[in-house]
Amino acid sequence: MQDYGLNEHPLVNYHTHTWRCQHASGTEAEYVRAAEAAGFRVLGFADHTPWPYESGFVSGMRMRLDQLDGYLATVAGLRREYAGRLRIPVGLECEAFPQYMGWLRDLKAEKLDYLILGNHYDLTDEGDHAAFSDAGGFYFGRSTQPEHIRRYARRTIAGMETGLFDYVAHPDLFCHTYRTFDADCAAVSHDLCRAAEALGIPLEYNLLGIQYHERMQEAGLLGYPCRQFWEIAAQYRVKAIIGFDAHRADHLRRTELFARGLDFMWSLGIETLPCLPGLGPED
16 A cells, blocks of 8 residues: 555545435434544535425435424534534535525535535436436436436536536445446546536545446446446546445444555556645634
8 A cells, every 4th residue: 555545645535424314323322433533534424315296205215304404403402512622513415406405505514514416316306216318317226228327417417517516426426236338338427527627526536336346347347436437537626525325333443444445546647636625614
């Protein structure tokens, strides 16, 4: 391993989930204790955003709207408790569903420190997540066809263009169940990286994806993080940020993955941000 790694970057993470999203476990305090024990300087919470669904839909992969205030209050309490020891900003990981962007803009201005663009679903997550149609609802992590990944790129770039988001989580999610890095994958990667460069928005190297990667490759799938995507990213003046995407407190103990991600970015010559502007350990 190169000397680059942890010697030049504080241990930080802005991509931490909570039990409220229904597919993570452990209390916020457990994540904070694990982070402090591992030597983190910043631990940001960015659970999956609730949406004020006009249809009354209840999601199975994000907190409910009536849980939002409790989430914010819990993180605020931990911030006070750990003041001077660990910085704990609060945000959300969100898609860019057009009908709710005004609501999200107001929420960020009033109550949040940052937002992550995690573009899991098309125009909504209501309905059949396996059905690809103009109605939205499709889960981009199940992309298998060129039209799936082209839509992912268009929707992700539209999200970047809102100016609401501080970085893009797992930008190579579209590779998760894709079979081979073909010309369409390359074109989508160029589109995403070109937009990230033009808009100055960082791209996340996702450490949870590393834990999926070998399993996906054994099944004959690309998986993410996808080397070919990041080799294309290296052709642009994009900046990266490392994200644990922690869904359990013990994910934060995998600091060797953080160093591995930094070394991989170093090997490609991609600048890696030590922290989000204004949300660093000394800010």
